[in-house]
Amino acid sequence: MxxxxxxxxxxxxxxxxxxxxxxxxxxxxxxxxxxxxxxxxxxxxxxxxxxxxxxxxxxxxxxxxxxxxxxxxxxxxxxxxxxxxxxxxxxxxxxxxxxxxxxxxxxxxxxxxxxxxxxxxxxxxxxxxxxxxxxxxxxxxxxxxxxxxxxxxxxxxxxxxxxxxxxxxxxxxxxxxxxxxxxxxxxxxxxxxxxxxxxxxxxxxxxxxxxxxxxxxxxxxxxxxxxxxxxxxxxxxxxxxxxxxxxxxxxxxxxxxxxxxxxxxxxxxxxxxxxxxxxxxxxxxCDPLLPSAARQAKLAPYGVRCTCSGCLKPVESDKNRHRINSTKDAVPAIIQWAGSPGLPEGLLLGPSVEVLRLIEAEEQEANEVHERVLYHLALIHDALELMGAPRPEGAGYRGKWMQLTALDRARSFGALAKYKEDREKVRAAVLSRRRA
The missing domain is CATH 2.170.270.10 (SET domain)
Known part of the structure; x- marks a missing residue:
């Protein structure tokens, strides 16, 4: 522009x-x-x-x-x-x-x-x-x-x-x-x-x-x-x-x-x-999670040739962005994991942190997937705290998710209400896990 x-x-x-x-x-x-x-x-x-x-x-x-x-x-x-x-x-x-x-x-x-x-x-x-x-x-x-x-x-x-x-x-x-x-x-x-x-x-x-x-x-x-x-x-x-x-x-x-x-x-x-x-x-x-060739085709009518780090290394970046784009809503899986005594405590934490690191490496913090992954990590940490597992230092996923949510005042109240509802489901699942 x-x-x-x-x-x-x-x-x-x-x-x-x-x-x-x-x-x-x-x-x-x-x-x-x-x-x-x-x-x-x-x-x-x-x-x-x-x-x-x-x-x-x-x-x-x-x-x-x-x-x-x-x-x-x-x-x-x-x-x-x-x-x-x-x-x-x-x-x-x-x-x-x-x-x-x-x-x-x-x-x-x-x-x-x-x-x-x-x-x-x-x-x-x-x-x-x-x-x-x-x-x-x-x-x-x-x-x-x-x-x-x-x-x-x-x-x-x-x-x-x-x-x-x-x-x-x-x-x-x-x-x-x-x-x-x-x-x-x-x-x-x-x-x-x-x-x-x-x-x-x-x-x-x-x-x-x-x-x-x-x-x-x-x-x-x-x-x-x-x-x-x-x-x-x-x-x-x-x-x-x-x-x-x-x-x-x-x-x-x-x-x-x-x-x-x-x-x-x-x-x-x-x-x-x-x-x-x-x-x-x-x-x-355009959608920054599209493959590099597709992004360049969409930008061509504007005379734009992007030279960001992702476009300069398209093979590695396309693989990372495909992984990021494949991240779907995991709240039901988190609730199921929290209530299953046979599943290890760290089952979901590692993969979620890995996706977050990919988002940061590809500089996709503006993408809605970033907010989704932070939300998942906030619920996972809530479950780990209720299980008595040690909380990793300097995580702050819940706080950063709340910061992102607060940027959109039209939906922040509804997002916080949903978080309270999902957190209560996680809490109930962990209690059932203890009783099992």
Missing amino acids: ANSANAKESKEEIFRKMEETAHRLMEEYEFVDATTPTIARGYTRAHGDYAFRVVPTGEPIPDATFVSAVYSTQPQGCDPAAGTAECILHSSAAKRELLAYPGYPTPLPHAPGGAGAAQACPPYRIVNIPHKGLGMVAARDLAFGEVITNERPLLVAPQYILLDFIRWLRAPSGWENQQVALFETQRFYRMAYERMRGEDKVAYLQLYNAHAHDGSGPLLGVQRTNSFLMFELQGVPYCGVFKDASRMNHSCSPNTIRRIDRTSLSMQMFAARSIKAGEEITSSY
Whole structure:
């Protein structure tokens, strides 16, 4: 998500060429367009005749069977200094679900000195990184679990926008079909872009666009290049584009953990492990536990060639990552072991510690498997303590698992409740083991 170092055309020039190409295709294939482009607020509605129009906010929706897009600035009336997001929502029901989320809206969490307050010593800087363009580096040493970014998106939109209102009187080729579809999707984004504050418009178009020459247009191209998956509304996945967080470059061994906070419509990035001052802060654009060749194939459209330790030693790393990825929920096995007097006390501890060491060696602390293995180790140690076995010094698995869980306040309470329930099952199993 770095800036393009070789951009030869201005954003407006790309806009102009995109408009010219799209209008030519629309004329060639007799595309029916009933847009009212001067209205930038409210609902964009699509009828069965494939024409679409805009219904201003406040007017009744004429037909519930229409396909719609709702434009909304969120959150409203809460923490204005922290900024707002322009939202393209696929229906009025999606907007109602967004607004009805428990606790919404609230100020940004974890902000020192109050919501939107600037930190005395910011944890990161945006700098030029050789061969990558702009990226994010640590401005100081960062500890595991420390907040790095705490940010509302510039734009929130569905991962895919349905274009049911498009028709051609003559069937186009696949490429021409794609070009017109990309152009019409770009129009959705332009309506949202025009609603942004001036500084947000500048920040959005300064983000790298890996799709500048495939017909996406500058706004859609930026979204396709820089968006993070956030949440679902009415079963539809939504993504966000961020001013700073979208600057993070890729690594198959990322050093950040991403958490979405629905109540504040924001995303937090936490340090997945200790990060030294000057070290690059990274995220992962694909599943880092895939084989190296599969990861490189997924990164190729972004022009990314990862050189993390795992990609430089793919044979050894792929074997380790396959072992990590094979780790499944072991809670039933732990409970069974805890209640079986014929099984040795150290049966599960060694293999679990081995997987944890592989996770650390492959720098996969940001992966959900890390939290799962720590949870298993916490329960195993609970069982060993109840059995009277000596506790290894410096383990701290339970505490680290709780730290990880606390990073996601939406699910931390439920996770702790589940831990208490599973711990009680382990305790009951150990008591039965003693009686056997």
